[in-house]
Amino acid sequence: MRTSEVGRVEAGQPMPGEQISKVIVSKNADHPVGSIVRLYAGWRTHTLVTSDANQRVMKMPELGDLPLSLALGCMGMPGMTAYFGFLELCQPKIGDTVLVNGAAGAVGSLVGQIAKIKGCKVVGCAGTDDKCKWLKELGFDEVFNYKKVDLSEALKAAAPDGFDCFFDNIGADFTATALKHMKLFGRVSICGQISSYNDKAPPKGEYPFMLILGKQLKIEGFIVMRWLPRWAEGEKAMGQWIKEGKIKFKETVYKGFEKMPEAFVGLFDGANTGKAIVSA
Structure with a gap:
């Protein structure tokens, strides 16, 4: 974040970053409501993920009880x-x-x-x-x-x-x-x-x-x-x-x-x- 994004992020844009999020609304069968996803959403509390967005939604690893x-x-x-x-x-x-x-x-x-x-x-x-x-x-x-x-x-x-x-x-x-x-x-x-x-x-x-x-x-x-x-x-x-x-x-x-x-x-x-x- 410090080296690659500072200077390129304009006022009003979120800082970049990865987060673990819960799906609260979904029209995607691969990610139903309630599922947990990992994505490059940046510093924000809510994210709208669209098919043409570059948010890099990734499947969660198998964590078990971790x-x-x-x-x-x-x-x-x-x-x-x-x-x-x-x-x-x-x-x-x-x-x-x-x-x-x-x-x-x-x-x-x-x-x-x-x-x-x-x-x-x-x-x-x-x-x-x-x-x-x-x-x-x-x-x-x-x-x-x-x-x-x-x-x-x-x-x-x-x-x-x-x-x-x-x-x-x-x-x-x-x-x-x-x-x-x-x-x-x-x-x-x-x-x-x-x-x-x-x-x-x-x-x-x-x-x-x-x-x-x-x-x-x-x-x-x-x-x-x-x-x-x-x-x-x-x-x-x-x-x-x-x-x-x-x-x-x-x-x-x-x-x-x-x-x-x-x-x-x-x-x-x-x-x-x-x-x-x-x-x-």
């Missing part, structure tokens, strides 16, 4: 971002050492747990001691509060031999520093750059291009919708891991539609642990 909100979190876009963005691009192997920044967020917390399922050593960082404590509860092997350490020294202490995989949610100075600690032929998945989304000018700092060349790193950015045809595969895997207790989650829930702006701003202040959810 909360509906997981269709927006672990089994929604954040979960698929972690599942495909890590497994497809980083190609983790048993024994690999994996670095995840923004590790207490909706995506990072899942990446770390998937890496553990795949037999990796996982290093994560977050911005508060409480978040770091939660990461240890999730099974992260090494955790540090990046606001309290020298980043390069913390990375060296956590992985003296370097990292095989790096899942990057933060960007800018963190990324430039972390690349120095990659092993030869390391793999880097560029998921987000939240540290610079609000910058008014290009960030100043060291350019990492010679490090990428010298270490022969594989670095790839991605947008999760490239795997939309395989969505059901990721949902099934994530749902099974949740039911088996291999994936744990937290949600920061804001009650009331009027809380949408507060929830959005909170993403940049680190107010959320796990997925931020607004519940009507």
